[in-house]
Amino acid sequence: MTDKPCKVCNFTRQQTHGLVAISIDELKKKGRQCLGFNSSDSVTVVLENDGTVVEDQAYFLCLPSNTKFMLLNDKEKWSPPFDGGTAWMARDSVILETDTVDSSSTVAPWYELAQQLKQDLTTIILMSEADLQTLVDAPCPELASALGFQEKKAQELQETLQRVLDRREQERQSKELLQLYLKTVEQENKQQEETSQPSQGDGTEVDSASGFMSRTLMVLKGKTSPETRLSTEDLQMVVARGMGAMEQVLGWDRARTSALLQACEAELTTRLQQIQAVQSIRSNTQLRGSQQSSKRRKVEGVEKQAQGSN
Structure with missing residues (x-):
């Protein structure tokens, strides 16, 4: 735990002192000395602004630096300041001697801050910007x-x-x-995503009439040999749909659409032939393997018969 800068005042608010304390007990001890209480006096610590009683050490540590506390004895009660700060008159009986009245009520705000710095210069780290500005303007x-x-x-x-x-x-x-830059970048990225999403206007959405997928349409509208970029399944779909569906979806003239359809049919035929060729080679390979296995079994049988006759 570290010392916490605090302010303490009496119930009349006519005396205010700055001090540092590590606990409630130390605050009471130093507060008695500053405010002229007897060391044996029982005092209650409350928040000066609303009268909240501060008894718990953990709550004390959670309060911000330079919190203003009020010390009350058994006969004193907290009251909000009113009528120019005459709340002290609510006490049952008050006797104030002229030589005990502290003149700090007329001291400039920066003076208390200066006293804190004088006691411990490191308290400057805990000061708010308003306090720092007060010292700068002093x-x-x-x-x-x-x-x-x-x-x-x-x-x-x-x-x-x-x-x-x-x-x-x-x-x-x-x-x-x-933060402004990041927000702008986020908005730009969002706009780019929206503009890059497919829409029916450019023919990249799924067309329920033709059954073409958006990816297929984007490939078909490519500039260089689009038929070579489609999968065999997509080519089969394009050929199956025929000229009418392609004209409706692509919006091309008949000659251009027909040329593309013919290219897709030729590419599909080539691929099917390649598939058939591969299947044929695989079948022949399996057949030769089977024949060789059969020959090996026959040779092994003959050898066993020869060994048996010997």
Whole structure:
């Protein structure tokens, strides 16, 4: 666990202090010291903005840095600020001595942040962009005095904080630009997919009248020997459908369609002849193998008979 930067105030909200605590118990201990409670006083920790009681350590650790807590003793109750911050008057009896009133209520917002940095400079990592901007906008001489720095060093700190803010803004813009680019690419890809999908207008959909598949139509409309690119099954389908179906689907003139159909018939005939030739060769090979096996069996029989007679 690491120390968590926190803010604590009393129920009047007239005293506010910044501190770091690792647990609820340490927050109570340091809060008593800052707010002037006795070490033996029983106090309750609540969230300053809505009065939620904070008792669980895990819940405490989940709260963001610089959360403002309020410490209450047994007689004090949380109340929202109203009427210019006069909620403290809801207490049964309040006695405020003039020398105990903390002047932090009139302190500029950057002063509390400067006090946090003075105690631990690493708390700057946990500050929000709003807090960093508050420090950047603070008067340099006064900030230097609050931090105990020379004015030049305070100025360098403000310049560094401004660079941090600029870098975060650039990162934010780069992220938004990247998201916009990815969205644009996604839309372009989607449009390309839609335009590349087959439609009835270009004759690449399945035509229920002719029974041609879209792939077959795309091949038939090829420029160079489309019949050689079709499978034997597709060629059989084209030849079976005939001239009328091809004219209807392809939208070509009769001469061009007839030439393509003849090319498909010739290609189909050639392939069937090749298939028949291969089947014939296979049959002859199987027949010769069978004859050779028969001859071997006869020779083996003769040899056995000869051995038996001897």
